[in-house]
Amino acid sequence: MKTSARRGVLVLAAMAAAILPTLASAQAAWPAKPVRIVVPFAAGGTTDILARSLAPELQRVFGQPFIVDNKAGAGGNVGAADVAKSAPDGYTLLMGTVGTQAINAALYPRMPFDPAKDFVPITLVAGVPNVLVMNPANAQKYGVSSVADLARVARANPGRLNMASSGNGTSIHLAGELFKTMTGTYMVHFPYRGSGPALLDLIGGSMDLMFDNLPSAMPQIKAGKLKALAVTSASRSAALPDLPTVAEAGGPALKGFEASSWFGLLAPAGTPMDIVNRIQQETAKALASPALKERLLAQGAVPGGMSSAEFGRYIADESRKWAGVVTASGAKVD
Secondary structure: OOHHHHHHHHHHHHHHHHHHHHHHHHHHOOOOOOEEEEEOOOOOOHHHHHHHHHHHHHHHHHOOOEEEEEOOOHHHHHHHHHHHOOOOOOOEEEEEEHHHHHHHHHHOOOOOOOOOOOEEEEEEEEEEOEEEEEOHHHHHHHOOOOHHHHHHHHHHOOOOOEEEEOOOOOHHHHHHHHHHHHHOOOOEEEEOOOHHHHHHHHHHOOOOEEEEEHHHHHHHHHOOOOEEEEEOOOOOOOOOOOOOEHHHHOOHHHOOOOOOEEEEEEEEOOOOHHHHHHHHHHHHHHHHOHHHHHHHHHOOOEEOOOOHHHHHHHHHHHHHHHHHHHHHHOOOOO
């Protein structure tokens, strides 16, 4: 090797030796400033509830604020795209949903991000059933006291019932579309920017029904402001054990009906795995703690905590499943 070439190699080696410890030190020092958790829906919904339940736990462990940032729009795509384009340094996280990570790619003709390539999964935070709820006065007006009643009324009055959702592509939207397909009914879909504003109009009476996530609907059900007809999971929820499933209460047309939701933390692709693993481990510990676990279960959410690799496989399986549901339901972005 020529002297000049040898000298160049030695210089590069020296530079690498100087830089690598600095990078390692920076990662080891994480977090050195506040961490942002982007919730891709408006405040008040289950995605927001879960993020705000988890943020104080992570802040306590890591010693830096974990700030919840609501960025709603396009069925969660606006907030998710913001995270996908953020620096992969561990300071921007996404509270992703079954919609942003497993449904929207099959529903939207154009996506502002790639759910599989633009994120690294951290962990599943919780799985929840949806619950079919109605405005009590409207339910009384139409004579609806069960899922079978709702199907009957919807068939007799195509286009008369208004169905709210937290946004296009959410499991709340898809649960309604699946219901319409299986019962041969037509209800007008009104997508909102999250469950919070949709629930306000449902309680107010301008909307008739909604397939909301159970944690965000639970307080309104207990307060008597919403009438719960059924949960959308395959089995009953421990939080409302006397409430039947849609499949149980809907008759032969709705046999096999299931459309539940899940929520999990993700980071931009390229985020160092040591940071990802630290967040996963501490999130799993928090979700297993008696206080947070009991609070989530009481709201109808089942805490998660799976590893990054397990969560990645789960998302892939869910993407295949929901692509089939979108196709079968004929759902389209309104």
